[in-house]
Amino acid sequence: MRRSRALLFLIVVAGCGPLYREVAPALPPPDPPAPAWTASGESEDHPRASHVTGLGRGACQEAADDSARGEIAKVFEVRVTETTDQNAAYSEVASAAGGTWLRSADVMQAVRTEASRVLTGVEVVARHRGREGFVSLAALSRRKASDELHSRASSLASRAGGLAAEARAARDPLAAARAWYQAALALVRLDVANRDLRVLGVRSPVEASVRSADARAAFVEAVRTGVRFSLDVTGEDAARLKTALQSALTAAGVPVSEGPDARVAVTGSCGMRRNDRPPREWVFVRYDLALTARDARAGSVLAAAGPVSDDASGQTFDQALERAGFVVRSRHVEPFVRSVLDRLFGAGESSKEDR
Secondary structure, eight states: OHHHHHHHHHHHHHHTOOSOOOOOOOOOOOOOOOOTHHHHSOOSSSOTTTEEEEEEEESSHHHHHHHHHHHHHHHHHHHHHHHHHHHHHHHHHGGGGTOGGGGSHHHHHHHHHHHHHGGGGOEEEEEEEETTEEEEEEEEEHHHHHHHHHHHHHHHHHHHHHHHHHHHHOSSHHHHHHHHHHHHHHHHHHHHHHHHHHHHTSSOOOOOSSOHHHHHHHHHHHHHHHOOEEEEEEETTHHHHHHHHHHHHHHTTOOBOOSTTOSEEEEEEEEEEEEOOSSTTSEEEEEEEEEEEEETTTOOEEEEEEEEEEEEEESSHHHHHHHHHHHHHHHHHHHHHHHHHHHHHTHHHHHHHHO
16 A cells, blocks of 8 residues: 555656756847947037048957047048158159259158147047947047147248248358258148148148248259269279269259369278188179268268178179179168268258157
8 A cells, every 4th residue: 555655656746747947048138229420430529520530440449449540540641642742743853953852751751740740639539349349439620630730830831931031041052951951841841731721621721931842942952052062982893882872962962073162071982802602603792881971161970871791692703793782882872861961951950840
């Protein structure tokens, strides 16, 4: 009897099934709805009428922020390219008159530096994280950026006018050339600032009392008539080194004089030595170069390069020499000439003042 009751109890319990319930997994919370600005590229607080906006997307928040700032930068980089191309085009046209130095790194750096100023006011004003990644909205206040740019442009126009007056009054041709060059550099920056003012569309561009083309032409003329260079090159490859120096100076619009009236004296020396290294069927030549430029009146050193060396190989001595000499000249002559001119015309000091 007891066995029957125990068996009956087990049958009833088994028929009731398991004593636990299966719990369904929790669903993830739904993504917040994307705000309207993620599609339109502007918000109620930062409409395009009063702001330059940029919309950026990325796999992380930092990437989205950078992308949004980059979209705004693209608006102004187009103007930077236009300004750079305009200056290069002028230089090519004026090269016969000696204007190619206006394509210098100073001018290009002036364009880039000036253009980057307007971007300092860019702010990331909204962020969103959705299923597809991160989205950021960057904005630049047209009014605030225009006020700062207009003030900057007015300062550059005033500086250019003052330098032009200083150049006209200068008795020393070098002082006149230096002032005209710095005036031209200030006008390049003014051109960039004015282009950005037109993009922002709030305040009018600023006009200077001197035209950029006039400042460039005056600089070229002052250099041509009053800032002559002399060359004294010695060594085994002197003829080719002298030709390289003359070409670099001519491309920069600087006349080379053999007479005693030179304002800048450039001296150079070069030498070669054969390196007998294996394999024996090849000739190895080492080429050494040294360059110095001095103010002929003050005697001070304007720039120096070297001693620098390089070597090359060839089946003949002349072939090896040409290869080694070409490498050294191409790497060092033009930068040396650029350094001389920068020191001579005070471009570095001008850049500091204008920053």
